Amino acid sequence: MTPSASTAQALDRYMDRALEYQLAHAGRLPLLPFDAKWSSDCYATQAADDEPTPWRPVRQTEDSDLFERIGQALEQKIHPDIVTFYSRYWSDPLPARHLSNKLVLLQLWNPEDGERLRGNLLGHALMKARKKQPLTLFFASTEPEDMFISINNSDGTVWLEAPGKKPLRQIADSLAAFLDALEPDTIADQE
Template identity: 50%
Template sequence: MSDNSVSAALDRFINRQQQCQPKPPKAIYDPEWQSACYQVEPTEHPQPNAQVPWRPVRQEENHSMFQRLSEALEVSVHPDLIAFYSRYWSDPLPARSSDGELSLLQVWNDDDMERLRSNLIGHALMLRKQKRPLTFFFACTEPDGDYFLSIDNETGVVLLEQPGKKPLRKLADSLADYLDTLEPLKIPDME
């Protein structure tokens, strides 16, 4: 699917999430870990560690992270993955699938985007060492996190994987299709 359909599916998921949780969840404010997600007025200066409301916020600018990721790995990154991580600034988003609960990984700020890049490179290098097809993770199972969900970089299909092992099974033909099957869950307040 095109990245527009992934973007639209993620928009629909966020809208459903906000309908099930009209009051924004609370995050612990960290002045050293700023994000557009914090729902505070520009004139407000919350105290460190204060609970402040937050919401996923659309990213306004394009990032070079995925171009740099492609160059580092010498491979084109699937556009669905780029659309998924480039649409919103957000903390992970809880959801329920027909297989159980999961957490959709997201990025909080530019530094978090760089941390994601490092993790994706590490994952890709591990797969190369194992001579396995390239996948990129976008979610993990809850509450244990023993499994993760990924996109096959060549085909765009959604897979269920366990670290260090071959994919267990296909979950959907595309990330957009998979996102549309998810039931958003309430985001807990951070304490």
């Protein structure tokens, strides 16, 4: 099994666990204000702008060249696990716990959100290059600390990092192993 295939399966398992957890603990899908100008397949129904609307993560159905363009800009191939992570689902960020530590899995709401991510990942990569540090690509942030979780682009290991610093410590051998170790948390409604 390829690394990205095992990552896809682990992400699917996590999404199933997260939905089960949400329904068991909140009794319904989370709500957020409908925004016709920031559309997404995640909305469970159409609504008037600003009306609380149920949403859920949904599988992406179209291919994107987002990570090909990032790789071209960085002049290196992007690890397939991070490509799979951001290319498998549309979703709002998802709260989770790893070894009782709170975190938020970053996700893409729509293709335009992918362009925002592209800019952030490129800025992060340029900072890493300036400091002569190995390329890492973030996919989660910790709460309440201002740290993030990333994969090492060369080998796919998962690391805890602080902005502007070298990775602090390895926390998983792979993104799939990290995702399988996550516990879902309730997704709060947004106003």
